Amino acid sequence: MGKNLHYSIRPFIEKALNSHFAVERIEEILLDDFYAYRVFRRRGMSNVIVVLSDDYYFSSASIHNKDNVLKDGGFILIARPEANGNEESEPQEKLGIGKIGKLLGALNHEEFWNYEPPTLA
Amino acid sequence: MRIEEIGVLIKLLRPKYYNRITKILVVGGLALLSKPIWIDLLNLALGEFKLSVIGEFDWLLGLIIIVLALLYNSYHRYLDLKHEAKNEPAFNKVVHKKFTEFGKLAQEIFPLLKDNQYIFKNTAPNSGSCIAEALRTDFTLWEKLKKEAILPNNESIKKLLEVNKSLIPYKYETVFNKMLLHLDAFNEHVINPNFDYSQHQFPIAFADIIFKESFENTLIDKKLIEMRKWLTKKLIPPLIRDWFIFGSAVFISGRANDIDIAIISNENTTHAINYINQLKFDFKIKFKKDLHVTLFEEVNRNDYQIFSNKNPFQLK
Numbered sequence: 200m201g202k203n204l205h206y207s208i209r210p211f212i213e214k215a216l217n218s219h220f221a222v223e224r225i226e227e228i229l230l231d232d233f234y235a236y237r238v239f240r241r242r243g244m245s246n247v248i249v250v251l252s253d254d255y256y257f258s259s260a261s262i263h264n265k266d267n268v269l270k271d272g273g274f275i276l277i278a279r280p281e282a283n284g285n286e287e288s289e290p291q292e293k294l295g296i297g298k299i300g301k302l303l304g305a306l307n308h309e310e311f312w313n314y315e316p317p318t319l320a
Numbered sequence: 321m322r323i324e325e326i327g328v329l330i331k332l333l334r335p336k337y338y339n340r341i342t343k344i345l346v347v348g349g350l351a352l353l354s355k356p357i358w359i360d361l362l363n364l365a366l367g368e369f370k371l372s373v374i375g376e377f378d379w380l381l382g383l384i385i386i387v388l389a390l391l392y393n394s395y396h397r398y399l400d401l402k403h404e405a406k407n408e409p410a411f412n413k414v415v416h417k418k419f420t421e422f423g424k425l426a427q428e429i430f431p432l433l434k435d436n437q438y439i440f441k442n443t444a445p446n447s448g449s450c451i452a453e454a455l456r457t458d459f460t461l462w463e464k465l466k467k468e469a470i471l472p473n474n475e476s477i478k479k480l481l482e483v484n485k486s487l488i489p490y491k492y493e494t495v496f497n498k499m500l501l502h503l504d505a506f507n508e509h510v511i512n513p514n515f516d517y518s519q520h521q522f523p524i525a526f527a528d529i530i531f532k533e534s535f536e537n538t539l540i541d542k543k544l545i546e547m548r549k550w551l552t553k554k555l556i557p558p559l560i561r562d563w564f565i566f567g568s569a570v571f572i573s574g575r576a577n578d579i580d581i582a583i584i585s586n587e588n589t590t591h592a593i594n595y596i597n598q599l600k601f602d603f604k605i606k607f608k609k610d611l612h613v614t615l616f617e618e619v620n621r622n623d624y625q626i627f628s629n630k631n632p633f634q635l636k
Contacts, residue, residue, distance in 0.1 A: 203578055203612055205438050206407040207469075211461050253612070255580075256627060260615040263593050280442045284623070 201253045202234055208278050209234060212251070215299055221306045233266050234278075244309050248273035249302065257284035257296070269294060272312060276302050288312050345389030349382040396605060407577065409469040410435035411476040422487045423537030427572050428480055430534045432473040433527055434568065439465045466510050474503045498523040534571040535633050544573035547607055548635060551581070554599055561586045561618070566631040578610035579603070582631070584624045589617055 213236075216225050221240050228235040234251040248268055254261045257277050261284075265275060272293025277286065286297045295305050295312045305314035410431040419425045443462040481488070481496060488496050498520075505520035538544055548565070555563045560583060567580030585592035596613050603611040616624040628634065 201578070201610065201612055203610070204407065205435075205442075206409065207439055207443060207461060207465055211443070214461070255582075255614045256616065256620075256623065258615060258617060258620060259589050260593050260596075260617070263589060264597070284620075 201232065203253045204234065204251065204278055208280075209251075212276065212278065212299060215303060216249075216306075219303055219306055228268060230266055230268060235266070235268060238306065240306065247306065247311055249276050250274070251276050251278040252282075253278060254284070255279060255282050257282060257286065259285070262289065262294075262296070265294075274302055274305065274311060288314075342389050342393045345385050345392070349384075349386035349389060351382070409473065411469075411472040413575070414476045414480070416476065416479045416483060418483050419487060421537075422489060423533050425480060425484045425487050426530045426533035427537055427575075429477055429530050430571050431568070431575065432477050433530055434571075436470050436473050437527070439469060471507060471510055474506060478503050492529055495523055495525045495529060499526040531571065531633065538569075538571055538573050539635075541573045543607070544569070544635075547573070547579065547603075550603075550606065552636070554602075555583065557586065559585060559587055559592060559595060561621075562624070564628065564631075564634040564636050566634045567612075570633050570635050576609075578612045579607075580612045580614070582614045582616065582624065582627055584616040584618070584621060586618055589615075592617075 213225065216222055216236065216238060221242070221244065223239045223241050225239070226237045228237055228248065230250075236249045238247040238249055240246065250266055250269055250273060252261055252275050254277065257275075261275070269275070274295040274297075277284075277296070277298050280298075282298075286301065288295045288297070290312050293312045295302070295314065297305070297316075301314070301316050304316050305311035308314045414428060414432065419428065439462070443459065443465060445459055445462065478500065481500060499522075502517075502520045502522050505515075505517035506522075508515045509517045551563070551565075563581060563583040565579060565581050568576035569579045573579075583592075583596065592615065596615060600611045600613060603609070614627070616627070
């Protein structure tokens with residue numbers, strides 16, 4: 200839980216989202232404990248709520264502490280570039296989990312929670 | 321009243337049920353307020369025995385309890401908001417003064433160096449960031465932050481070194497002079513991108529000295545000693561297997577945005593998470609700082625070990 204992110208991280212994420220082909224616009228959601236955005240997508244695709252995690256190590260504890268805004272699904276963005284840990288999405292919860300590369304790939308798919316980035320052969 | 325002020329007011333008044341005390345008091349107060357319904361049911365069940373707390377004024381007592389509980393909640397919410405960490409370039413918080421000890425000077429330089437290091441590692445070309453995350457190939461942020469953060473940070477480092485020249489131990493003079501040359505060369509490179517500063521790369525030994533001196537100086541910080549004692553009492557087996565403090569707190573505890581702590585638990589996650597969430601709240605109220613917990617489960621003990629090895633400057 201937290202908003203402890205280096206000040207360079209959010210501008211980077213916002214720029215990446217705003218430049219994405221499938222994204223029409225983004226709106227910040229004001230939460231007490233997290234930075235979050237509502238991502239409006241083009242071509243009739245549904246909106247996606249993206250909540251930023253400031254964890255150094257993403258684990259089941261991080262998922263347990265997720266904000267209520269994700270109760271109907273969304274994407275937990277592991278925002279620290281240096282972070283590691285579990286990046287497996289939770290399809291049954293319609294919850295995508297991963298770093299910025301995975302999020303940008305997932306936004307091209309209506310069922311973004313099922314997206315897994317291609318692995319290098 | 322400005323919009324931001326209205327926002328803060330709403331946040332203060334909105335019950336967040338921070339802890340069990342607020343919750344119990346509000347529920348108790350509501351029970352007294354709504355007494356006619358439940359007490360009739362209870363008295364019906366009890367028969368002869370008539371239950372009451374202070375008679376006809378039970379509703380007033382209930383109201384007072386709720387008001388007190390919400391005031392208690394708002395006060396803690398105020399503390400929480402007041403001590404919310406603000407992330408901004410390090411040069412904004414630097415004090416350019418003459419210090420009396422080299423360790424204090426190192427601690428003043430530490431956030432500037434750390435800020436530059438973070439920007440370089442995560443946005444710069446040839447920094448390894450592209451390997452760490454394939455997407456980080458957009459260097460516009462690096463170009464922007466070079467001018468808006470690194471240059472003013474460097475200017476602050478230079479000023480601090482000049483003002484406190486007499487404090488620099490003789491054994492470090494060569495490294496510190498190399499740093500001053502690097503600062504000038506980097507500045508020139510930003511103004512004139514064709515200027516080659518490869519002969520004046522950042523001296524890593526300078527960072528090693530600043531980190532080591534800051535770490536040693538923070539060991540005598542009374543506030544940090546108090547925090548460690550408090551945590552030592554709370555983080556005990558069987559629930560907690562091991563823990564350590566890392567990050568900025570072990571270099572500049574008083575000025576760190578929060579206290580980073582890695583914990584590995586022995587028991588099931590839910591129990592540990594509930595305990596640690598309460599611990600974080602208690603810590604914030606006691607020390608006016610956020611406790612930023614990185615929690616590992618027993619099954620992730622190898623990851624915990626790797627994480628520990630990555631953070632050689634750590635305290636228990």
